[in-house]
Structure formats: C-alpha cells, structure tokens
Amino acid sequence: MQYRERVWAEVSLDALSLNVENIKKKIAQAEEDIEYCAVVKADAYGHGEEFICRHLYEMGIRFYAVSSFEEAVRVRKWCPDGEILILGYTAPECAPMLAEYQIIQTIVSVEYAKELAKFVEVGFPVRCHIALDTGMGRIGLRTGLETDQKEHCIQELKEIAHLDGLNIEGLFTHFAVADEKDSDNISYTIRQETEFFGMAELFKAEIAPLKQVHCMNSAAILYRNQLPSTLARAGIIMYGLKPNANLEVPIPLTPVLSLRSRISHIKTVPEGTCISYGRTYTTPAEKRIATVTIGYADGYSRQLSNRGEVIVKGVRCPIVGRVCMDQMMIDVSAVPDVQTGDIVTLIGTDGNQTITADDIAQICGTIGYEIVCNISKRVPRIFLKDGRQIHEDSLI
Numbered sequence: 017m018q019y020r021e022r023v024w025a026e027v028s029l030d031a032l033s034l035n036v037e038n039i040k041k042k043i044a045q046a047e048e049d050i051e052y053c054a055v056v057k058a059d060a061y062g063h064g065e066e067f068i069c070r071h072l073y074e075m076g077i078r079f080y081a082v083s084s085f086e087e088a089v090r091v092r093k094w095c096p097d098g099e100i101l102i103l104g105y106t107a108p109e110c111a112p113m114l115a116e117y118q119i120i121q122t123i124v125s126v127e128y129a130k131e132l133a134k135f136v137e138v139g140f141p142v143r144c145h146i147a148l149d150t151g152m153g154r155i156g157l158r159t160g161l162e163t164d165q166k167e168h169c170i171q172e173l174k175e176i177a178h179l180d181g182l183n184i185e186g187l188f189t190h191f192a193v194a195d196e197k198d199s200d201n202i203s204y205t206i207r208q209e210t211e212f213f214g215m216a217e218l219f220k221a222e223i224a225p226l227k228q229v230h231c232m233n234s235a236a237i238l239y240r241n242q243l244p245s246t247l248a249r250a251g252i253i254m255y256g257l258k259p260n261a262n263l264e265v266p267i268p269l270t271p272v273l274s275l276r277s278r279i280s281h282i283k284t285v286p287e288g289t290c291i292s293y294g295r296t297y298t299t300p301a302e303k304r305i306a307t308v309t310i311g312y313a314d315g316y317s318r319q320l321s322n323r324g325e326v327i328v329k330g331v332r333c334p335i336v337g338r339v340c341m342d343q344m345m346i347d348v349s350a351v352p353d354v355q356t357g358d359i360v361t362l363i364g365t366d367g368n369q370t371i372t373a374d375d376i377a378q379i380c381g382t383i384g385y386e387i388v389c390n391i392s393k394r395v396p397r398i399f400l401k402d403g404r405q406i407h408e409d410s411l412i
C-alpha cells in the first residue's frame with residue numbers, strides 16, 4: 017500500500033469487527049443478558065472516533081461510553097438513536113444540553129447531583145447513572161461492607177434519587193484490579209462485586225427500579241464473565257490490545273492500529289560516528305544508518321531512544337541515538353537493498369515480524385492504552401475495510 021504521508025496510522029475496521037464478534041461471543045456465555053457498550057473515549061483510544069463509531073453503528077452497537085460532553089455530542093452524530101453515557105464529570109451548566117441530546121450523565125457525588133439538578137430545566141430531566149466507589153477510589157459514592165458505611169451510602173442514594181430533574185436509570189462501578197490474577201487481587205475484586213451488587217439490590221428494594229446495573233470493563237469481560245452486569249463496557253480489547261500485557265487472554269484479539277513511517281535518508285558511516293542529540297550512541301563499527309520521518313511530536317515516545325526497535329522489509333532494526341521531535345535514526349545494516357522512501361513499521365506487522373503497542377509499552381514502563389492514545393493528532397488515520405482504504409462517504 018502506498019501513501020504519500022510522512023507518518024500514518026492504519027486502522028483496520030476488519031480487525032475491529034473480529035474483536036467485537038469475539039467479545040460478543042464471550043459475553044454471550046454469561047447467564048444474564050449483557051449488552052455490548054463500546055468505550056470510545058479519547059478519540060476511540062486514539063484510533064479515530066468518527067470511523068470507529070460509524071463502523072460500530074453499522075455492526076449494530078447501540079450503547080457508547082465516552083469521557084466528556086464534547087465527545088458525547090460528537091458521538092450522537094454517529095449514533096442518533098442509541099445510548100451514550102459520559103463516564104466522568106460534565107459541567108452542571110450543561111444540564112439542558114444533556115437533556116436535549118438524550119445523553120446519560122454519571123453522577124460522581126451527592127454534591128455534584130445537587131449542582132446538576134439546579135441547572136435542569138423544568139420538564140427536561142437529565143438521564144443519569146450513579147457511580148459507586150467500591151474500591152477504585154476515583155469517583156462515586158463510597159460503599160462498604162460495614163453496616164454504618166452501607167447505611168450512609170443508601171442515605172446518599174436516596175438523597176440523589178429524590179432530587180427533581182434527575183432520572184436515575186442505572187448504577188455502575190469500576191474495578192481497580194480485575195486484570196490481576198493473584199489471590200489477593202482476586203479477593204479485592206470479589207469484594208468490589210459484593211459491595212456493588214449488594215448496594216444495587218438495596219437500591220431496587222428501597223428506592224426505585226434500575227434499567228442498568230453494570231461493572232464490566234475489558235478485564236472483567238475476559239476474567240470475570242459470570243457477573244450479573246447488564247452492560248459490558250469494552251474498551252481496550254475492542255482495539256485488540258490486552259488489559260494486562262502479562263496475562264494470557266482467553267479470546268482471540270487482533271490489534272486494530274498499525275503505525276508506519278518512511279526512510280528519508282540513508283548513509284554508511286565509519287566506526288566512532290555519533291548519532292543524534294546528546295551523543296548517546298556512537299557506532300561500534302561501520303554501520304548503515306537510516307533516518308526515519310517520525311518523532312516524539314507524533315507521539316512516538318522519546319523513551320524509546322536507544323531502546324526501541326522498528327521493522328524495515330521484514331527485518332527488525334534498533335533505534336540508535338535519541339528520538340528527535342520529527343525524526344529519528346535506525347541501524348539498517350542488516351536490511352538488504354534498503355532505499356529512501358521505504359516503509360518503516362513502528363507498530364504492526366511487516367513480513368514475519370510484529371511489534372505491538374504492548375511491546376512498546378513494556379519498554380516505556382507503561383501500558384498499551386497510553387501508547388495508542390498518545391499518537392498525536394497530526395498523524396493521519398487511514399481506515400481499511402476489506403483490506404482496502406476507505407474514503408469519507410463509502411461507509412454509510
């Protein structure tokens with residue numbers, strides 16, 4: 017495939033379809049009916065919100081989760097008739113617009129609920145899910161197993177439920193360690209589950225019925241798939257990456273995104289030649305050094321300096337010297353017939369070599385999530401369907 021770009025991300029909608037189908041099969045194994053909720057926050061984890069959402073909509077997905085009001089309004093364009101849940105804070109002043117767009121807002125605290133209710137226009141209630149903090153320590157009403165804590169939580173829930181202008185349709189919680197398999201962490205997750213479903217039962221018995229009671233993220237979909245959650249909030253696995261790179265995943269996943277760039281310049285240099293800022297690399301012998309048209313401003317971490325690898329013509333090549341803003345150098349001594357203009361694969365497969373976002377994350381001391389989210393906006397996303405590039409209007 018030939019593109020003229022300096023650097024680009026290929027996003028395979030075919031891989032997305034495969035992942036969604038495999039996740040759907042997994043959640044169909046549960047006893048309860050679980051609806052698929054596509055987490056498309058942060059520009060669909062850096063993959064490109066519009067085409068990801070339009071493709072998911074075409075696949076029949078009608079529940080989306082985002083992290084801000086702005087994202088929700090954009091997703092409403094691609095999903096005019098489904099549900100959109102904002103998983104975090106929205107300025108209370110947005111209440112009338114939340115109602116207008118029929119967006120579901122998360123209630124992060126009692127204080128927040130009161131503020132939000134103040135801005136609701138009479139006759140135009142805001143649909144809400146209340147977050148319960150069962151152990152993540154991020155947002156939500158704190159639950160607990162002790163009677164006092166439980167009682168306090170139920171009082172807070174009642175207070176919120178009695179506010180005019182808020183329609184409470186669901187409760188949800190978020191797991192802190194569902195992607196860990198040791199017994200201490202498994203007990204922690206089970207405790208979160210117990211507190212959450214206990215509180216949901218109390219809510220339904222003492223306050224009001226609920227349409228949605230949900231707790232599953234990617235890790236829970238993979239490793240705790242018998243929970244009575246009404247929604248499965250699939251994020252990272254939909255994009256073909258693992259929630260925890262060190263754990264086997266029980267379903268096939270195909271990475272959706274590949275990151276590619278080009279060779280702009282090639283030279284043979286003698287032993288003792290310094291490469292890039294800081295002189296952190298000196299050739300130990302005669303080398304063929306190529307310059308690649310990607311840098312940290314494209315979201316390719318500077319931490320990969322002297323540590324990362326790329327693939328050229330099916331051969332792995334080490335990055336030599338520091339990654340610069342828009343360029344970096346690699347050692348192509350082992351690549352036969354390398355030429356300027358050749359494609360460099362930073363993430364993805366070339367020949368029989370593959371580098372995943374998780375591999376890069378390992379080197380950078382982070383997670384695959386951050387690697388894909390950090391690919392900057394100046395990197396064009398090219399969408400592939402049936403293996404071919406698609407254009408703006410060919411999807412719908």
Ligand SMILES: *Cc1c(COP(=O)(O)O)cnc(C)c1O
Binds near residue numbers: 103
């Ligand atoms: C981001 C997020 C998810 C998705 O998490 P993954 O690990 O990517 O599946 C689910 N629920 C909440 C509340 C989130 O913030």
